[in-house]
Amino acid sequence: MNERTKEFIQDRFREYYQSASIRLPPRFEQREWGFIFFDESYPDIVMRRHKSFMTAWEAIDYIRSMVPAHAFHSAAYYMYPGAPTMKEKGWRGADLIFDLDADHLQIKWTTYGDMLQRTKEETLKLIDFLRADFALAEDDIEIVFSGGRGYHIHVREPRMIELESPERREIVDYLTGLTLEMDRIFGEKIVGGDFGHAKVVRIPSQESKGWGGRINSWIVSFLLDVGRKDEDEAIKILKSFEGIGDERALEILKMAKNKSHLASVRKGNLSASRRIPVSFWRELVKRAIADVGAKPDEPVTADVKRLIRLPTSLHGGSGFRVTPLTLGELETFDPLSDAIVFGDDMIRVNVTKASDVEIKDERHVIKKGKQDLPEHLAIFLMCRGMAEYEP
């Protein structure tokens, strides 16, 4: 990124900050702030940390006059947020943060828009856990589009603020389900009766709370889904399970189409058909766990001293607005148009890397070389290091 480009982006950012309403986080005066500026080393990252502000006016004035490329505040609250070392700061709790990032989620995606859509689904999954299992109220959860490849969730419920790293790690372990013990979900029992012995396989019912109900729902919808497919395809899917051949696949398919069998699966009884091997159910539960779990980036949540992007600031790597959202807004939020703050005036740039960008509901196939592009697209490309300003 050359000096001219840096200067141009900073001017546009300045324009945004002059008129935008910058929303400071609650108890901002107890937080540490960090900034990355459009200085000589940029886009190499030099974070200026240990900043603190006593008044809202001071904070907003600083951002408006310094115009950072990236703005962060600590999730933590401190006695002396501006102290140079962590020990001297005096930790007084921290918001509980979740970071859902496409890179970490290892989402397979085709376009930027597709990737953001998948990340949004993961975010909704996590929010459902927080609300249903952890009983957090909608007001306690702030959802933020990160301006990059995902979403941040800030939880500010007083009891969460006090949690230390190991406790936060436990919450992540709950959400991912990676350490969920099979035996807590999957029960095999031999029951005796007048007609001999039978093996009963059980999982929690669909009504049960927490992981149990989620796993049950996943299995039921898997079976419904398979039952709706045409036979060849359904058989193919079922045969991907170990130990399932043509005959057993047909048996499973028969069950998947049988309403009363499905009803007993909903109640948690997996013994409806004796000819379906236990290993099939076990594998199904495993797949359910992997799919149902939410996968926030663990070190981010466990680190009680981390800096997080300031909502309502701009992300210097994309030019997008770090956008705070309500749960209702999240459902319909389209980052590639709703997080864009720049206009459509034509700007001359020299594209250094060809690309295919979908932005503001329009697809652009961009070739290398000098050309005029609408400002919002030009800034996006410059921020990503794919174009230089060419006045």
Next chain:
Amino acid sequence: MDIAYAYYPFTLRASDYVKRSGRSIESLLDGEFGKAVVRRAKERVIQAIKGEIKKAFGADDILAQVELFSYPFARIFVSCIGNYYLIRRYALAEAKAAYVHMRGEEPRFLEKLGREFNVQCALERRDFRIHFADYLKFASGMHDPKWKLVNRCLEDGCVLVTKEEFARLLQETIRDRIQSSLPLDVSPSLKKALSPHMAEISEHFEEMRAEFRSDEFEEVDSECFPPCIRHMLALIQAGQNLPHSARFALTSFLANIGMSAEEIIDVYRASADFDEEKTEYQVKHIMGSSGTVYTAPSCATMATYGNCFGKEQICEWVSHPLSFYRKKLYYSGEEDRSSAESSNAP
């Protein structure tokens, strides 16, 4: 007084009783009752050092009173020595002793006890519903996977635990409270008055420490190091520089198993960026020059910072690199013993 509180002398109710009795610590330094109290206090600390505080006063009110008053004295004894390991050991023994009795209590009683420690719960027949934040505060330190939140039924923000589990969580709370309230400030005159009793306690404590040292890490056996530590040592030998978190882990581990600062500094000599003065400062800092003695990070923390390398069988059974070392030392000792035995066989 409700005699039951003699089992739980760390509760507000018990300490209120002691306060309201009008018997000051000084007044107990004389007289028959006082002598019995001091004798029991001394025994209490010695029992804690040995690992288990035994409480047997039956239904005798006087014995219960002795038991109750011995608690503040025991705390004073522990504070006079003031050693951090002793405080930890004592707090653990008190909490464990309380647990033994809590297991047998009625759920209602435990509910009340919990309230005193700010552990809010709702009784559900004989089980307890606790908010997950309260639950995590204590359960996150437990090793058995059954305590993991993911393996509990989490419903509307609450975790259901059995009475026995609730008692176990209270044990942790109690240990925490006792440990964080010690050492007390003991006036020089009181210290002097108690000094005749101190010798015996110190003797037991030193004995325990000596045993701990010889029992635990008699000499450093690098063959028994966990794979993560071996990996770090290999990197240094290869002249590579370790990231900060790895240096901290390695130094604290080596210090915890009894290596001296000089020996540890020698380990770093092969580093490409070795700086004797800086290394000495950092090693001594970790070993407690600033007042805090650091313990090596747990497996979970090692993994979080990407310092967990090459799992071995023993790794499956432990959650701390020091436990790995301890276990492996034990097993290799066993092997030596059994091979010695077999070679002695006719």
